[in-house]
Amino acid sequence: MWVADMDFETPGFIVEAVSKRASHPVYGYSLMGQSYYEAFISWVKRRHNWEVKKEWMVFSPGIVTAVNTAVMAFTKAGDSVIVQPPVYFPFFNSIKNNKRKQLNNQLIYIDDTYKIDFDDLRKKAMDAKLMLLSSPHNPVSRCWTKNELISLGKICLDNDIIIISDEIHADLILPGHKHIPLASLSEELSQICVTCMAPSKTFNVAGLFTSMIIIENEKLRKKYNEVMESVHLVHANLFGMVAAQAGYSEGDEWVDEMMFYIGQNFNYVDEFLKTRLPSIKMAKAEATYLAWLDFSKTGYKGDKLNAKLVAEAGLGLSPGSIFGPGGEGFMRMNLGAPKQYVEEALVIMKKVF
Numbered sequence: 368m369w370v371a372d373m374d375f376e377t378p379g380f381i382v383e384a385v386s387k388r389a390s391h392p393v394y395g396y397s398l399m400g401q402s403y404y405e406a407f408i409s410w411v412k413r414r415h416n417w418e419v420k421k422e423w424m425v426f427s428p429g430i431v432t433a434v435n436t437a438v439m440a441f442t443k444a445g446d447s448v449i450v451q452p453p454v455y456f457p458f459f460n461s462i463k464n465n466k467r468k469q470l471n472n473q474l475i476y477i478d479d480t481y482k483i484d485f486d487d488l489r490k491k492a493m494d495a496k497l498m499l500l501s502s503p504h505n506p507v508s509r510c511w512t513k514n515e516l517i518s519l520g521k522i523c524l525d526n527d528i529i530i531i532s533d534e535i536h537a538d539l540i541l542p543g544h545k546h547i548p549l550a551s552l553s554e555e556l557s558q559i560c561v562t563c564m565a566p567s568k569t570f571n572v573a574g575l576f577t578s579m580i581i582i583e584n585e586k587l588r589k590k591y592n593e594v595m596e597s598v599h600l601v602h603a604n605l606f607g608m609v610a611a612q613a614g615y616s617e618g619d620e621w622v623d624e625m626m627f628y629i630g631q632n633f634n635y636v637d638e639f640l641k642t643r644l645p646s647i648k649m650a651k652a653e654a655t656y657l658a659w660l661d662f663s664k665t666g667y668k669g670d671k672l673n674a675k676l677v678a679e680a681g682l683g684l685s686p687g688s689i690f691g692p693g694g695e696g697f698m699r700m701n702l703g704a705p706k707q708y709v710e711e712a713l714v715i716m717k718k719v720f
């Protein structure tokens with residue numbers, strides 16, 4: 368229950384669309400058609416109330432590729448990049464591998480949830496050129512509110528910081544919460560934002576490597592494209608395109624039902640831990656299918672915690688320490704799975720602790 372893809376089958380309408388295209392025996396170079404763009408633009412308008420224009424959209428096979436490209440395009444060696452650990456760890460690699468400097472604006476863990484440390488962000492922002500935002504946040508399951516996003520955006524605007532808003536989990540929102548694309552909040556913000564979206568998590572098609580990067584600011588878009596073109600990352604994946612179009616055209620009901628189901632998995636885990644295994648706590652869940660579990664009261668952490676779970680429980684979770692400062696003593700558990708697996712996992716976890 369570690370890596371972030373689901374145990375659920377990709378929905379039938381995507382499998383059908385891909386199979387239909389596969390039955391046409393020419394798999395040559397392909398261009399994205401108008402209907403591909405329209406399907407995505409309409410989805411983002413319907414689901415997130417954001418009006419994206421086709422000319423703002425640029426391609427990337429994956430979001431991590433886009434994050435690395437953005438780091439190369441918008442900063443130079445030695446520049447500082449802000450991240451908010453505990454956070455999706457490939458962000459750290461994109462900074463380190465490109466010889467940039469990582470500035471941690473560590474999230475604050477309080478009352479079983481996470482908050483942004485805005486005082487610290489204001490200080491760090493004075494030295495930074497770029498910020499990598501995870502929205503909604505992997506692994507702590509926060510769906511950032513409008514006020515939080517506006518405050519964060521203002522600090523970046525005041526300090527000329529470009530924001531890479533990684534919104535790959537945007538469609539995975541639990542009942543009672545609402546995802547807001549950062550760039551949709553104001554004309555000013557849309558000029559400093561590079562928004563990363565994809566059908567990968569939403570429809571469990573991560574292996575088809577098709578993502579949508581939205582850059583309204585023409586100068587930033589040009590810089591991004593120059594880096595992509597320098598390594599000739601310009602061609603779409605034929606089947607990824609077909610899958611994305613089918614998902615964004617037909618997937619509303621499927622995603623709503625899937626998130627309702629995942630919400631029940633979260634409720635089950637929370638209730639189980641509170642009533643039967645109180646030494647382990649789950650951070651309040653608002654988005655994604657990733658539960659963030661606090662094991663600090665068990666007396667186990669780091670390699671010992673992981674070894675205990677793997678060797679004694681046969682349970683593979685993601686060790687919190689890989690997500691950077693603040694992750695030690697936590698484990699990330701993937702709940703994008705049939706409830707039966709989740710139940711089994713908790714029963715063996717209870718036996719072990």
Ligand SMILES: Cc1ncc(COP(=O)(O)O)c(C=O)c1O
Pocket residue numbers: 371428429430431432455501505533535536565567573578
């Ligand atoms: C926040 C976040 N960004 C990016 C990715 C991966 O994106 P890709 O596979 O498109 O590179 C993940 C996958 O877990 C993720 O959680």
